[in-house]
Amino acid sequence: MSRKLLAVLAAASCVGSSALAQGILTAETAAPNTTPGISIIALSEAASKAGIADIQVTSGQTLTNSVQNVAEGKTDIAAAPFILPFLMSRGVGPYAGLGAEAGAGLADNLAVLYTYRISVQGLFAYDSAGVAGWDGLEGKTIFNGPPRGAALTNARLLVKTVTGLDEGTGYTGVQVNWGQAVKTIQDGSADAFVLPQAFPDPRVTAALASGDMTVFSMPKDVHESEAFQKVAKLPGTVAFSMPVAEMGYGDGVTVVSEDDTFRGPGTVGGDIVNVTMDFDTAKALTAAFIENIGPIYHAKASFMNVAWHGETDLELTDMCGANPMKYHPGAVAAWEEAGYTLPDCSK
Template identity: 40%
Template structure:
């Protein structure tokens, strides 16, 4: 299979040969994010294992990356699972694609492995505190980039906390990912909600300009009908970390963590590492095999490793945010790698 790389060169994705590495193109998020850590770690593992050289573009808008993989213009990307769902229906950021073409494109996507390491948080500066996170009307709140999965989740978070809707009850502020920190530290917003890995370099950078307070979702709200709907919504998965572990991850920074019990609970952004269905089966197998063998490096390579919620065991689909509204499949080569490692893969994930 031949694909046109984002750097303007053609690369051959032939079955892996013992004497040669494949060259793959990938896009990922900004440095300091969980997807960026996963992608750069994977690239290093694949290179050292002799599987592939990965050319990564950082700071990408994953809405575009997902479509590029589906169209065969990009080899690999981290996909918030809400995006394949929206693409399959030709709605939201893919409304210009249309339902028929969107469904065809989404059918070209396959997952190699999963993670759900980015939990939705709500935060504000201590010198401009929010007295009641259940009353957010009239505020200016940074809630995501101009479009895409993070914006959908950000709006859901504010509605869950307070019932407020963007553009009606509060002013939602959106900027491209690279401008997030400056938009918040510049004083133009009263609060922000972002899906963050643990620990988040972005939150640490924001706190360097002044102490911040970060909230999870109160237990009664998470257990409410709306909370359960959001947990089960396309692209989401449950997230819970012992609050002391959460606080320890930010030790030494001026960050206060507020929860109503002994865990930091929220909804996670469920991700799949996607490739095109046409990727050679042996290459997909070798990539996934190297990923599974690199578990220790993923877990120990960064403070956020233990909290990245990466898939290294049995795959039931539901825990990964799939096999419900999101109907995405794993690549045959990835399934082979998981099963050879002794792990089960749910039937709903088989092509």
């Protein structure tokens, strides 16, 4: 079925609230075993359960492209690290080809249904690779994400912040699409990996078949430094810490930290739509999310119940400030009807 025909069917199905059950929506997300992947898949189940829409999910996507597709009206819903709409609004980074004016116009088309912590960027390596930690990365080959995306931007920035090293001069970067991530971790293409992680992380646990691993916390002094505080002020980035004992890893994984606390930059984002999505559909999708945070979202994976779904605190959502997006008006109505208070700056 063509995308054009799908769009016609979706538009026709949304005429009147009684037609919501007949809706067809499209969605794009990351790999299905990641927080954004599971979040969109869970939304499709919640929407189906509530009779709102049939959401056709395409996973394994580079979210840089997915965000632009939503902004251009090519896709209805996407998972989005909040750094991407910020970069789009300025026409920089992966959106440099758009230019500032076109980028700002597209970013204005985006709205949020709900937020969550997508991941925590961090370093890990096989014990057999002989990587002693952050100070052992010079001259190494590092797998740091897909060829184009927020993960790659964040990984390069994190290595630069912690070690001062730049890709190409201080180390060699390897980039592959997410669908090849576990294979690339296992096949010896890289000495170390600076990638988004959940706790416990499915890529780490899947790759344990090839040997034991060590996950390295960001050094405490760097985490508390002025340089990192500037990083943590970027849209979609928050300072994150968690007791090592709560990370969920078992045999085969060692976590290195000075004080039994894992630290790193948390990447915050959410599931987004185009501002032209009708009020009733956005409201119904958000209400279905709120109702099913426990029954569907948290039940999908062990790391989902610590991914901040259902949070509205600005320190955890990173809405407002330099983040150019607001909640969709339909989402605002759903949150408030459910008894939540959203900051005025986010509406």
